[in-house]
Amino acid sequence: MADVKYYDVILKPVVTEKSMNAMAEKKYTFLVHTDATKNQIKEAVEKMFEGTKVKSVNTMNQDGKNRRRGMVVGKTSKTKKAIVTLTADSKDIEIFEGL
Template sequence: MKNPHDIIKSPIITERSSEMMADKKYVFEVDLRSNKTEIKQAIEQIFKVKVANVNTLRVPAKPKRYGRYSGYTSEWKKAIVTLSADSKELEFFESV
């Protein structure tokens, strides 16, 4: 089994994701190769909560330029995790 900290890379804290926290929805950057089941198990292990739903999306690479040099940003995967109604809120986000 994979290490849960390898699957969940970091939380994504934006204005939109902060508004979603009121509905017990949290946004994370996850490993590109992970699936919804692995993400659900990793969140439940790390934070000791019950996950109701996981939505994932791949953020495509965008072309960028720096002077005469051009390249692409990295492609990454985002997961929107919905907690069940009876689970507690994540302590990680309480200071926000």
């Protein structure tokens, strides 16, 4: 497994209607590095966003989709999503404010 640092774990937030509705329950969705473990994701969120305490992390591995361009057949890259649940006394994550 690759040596993944905490600042390489979280790639970008997922902004969809479903993920925005889950923010009311202190659940935040991120695209993460495919080799990242749940412990690494928890550590990265707590280090990158001050005042946050992670209660649990749920992850999903998504295979690449089949794509065709003319006669050339290929696949898009694999992705991994993480839904991070914060504790009740934790601060909210600032990057989602105002969305």
